[in-house]
Amino acid sequence: MVGCSFTQGMGVVDEDTFSYLLNAHYPYLMFRNFGTGGYGTYQSFTSRLRKIFVNLMRNNIPLVVYGFIDLHMQRT
Numbered sequence: 001m002v003g004c005s006f007t008q009g010m011g012v013v014d015e016d017t018f019s020y021l022l023n024a025h026y027p028y029l030m031f032r033n034f035g036t037g038g039y040g041t042y043q044s045f046t047s048r049l050r051k052i053f054v055n056l057m058r059n060n061i062p063l064v065v066y067g068f069i070d071l072h073m074q075r076t
Contacts, residue, residue: 002048003067007035018067035067 001007001019009017019033034048052064 001031001065001067002034002052004035004039004069005037006069007067008033008037009035010037018065022065031065 001022005011007018009020014020017033017035019031019035022031023029034052036043036048039047049064049066052061055061056064
């Protein structure tokens with residue numbers, strides 16, 4: 001899970017974050033939360049996604065979920 005503070009779960013308890021709920025619903029998969037408060041589309045791409053994509057290739061990770069909100073369009 002990559003994205004902004006919504007993805008991170010800012011303001012909610014851990015048990016209410018997207019990644020926690022997905023892990024609870026799909027226990028045979030592993031969702032990791034790389035959401036970062038204050039990040040928009042550009043920051044998430046430059047700092048997180050590039051590093052994660054390197055690991056994707058090394059570790060055969062099949063999916064990255066990107067938390068996008070339309071507010072990101074105004075912040076680019």
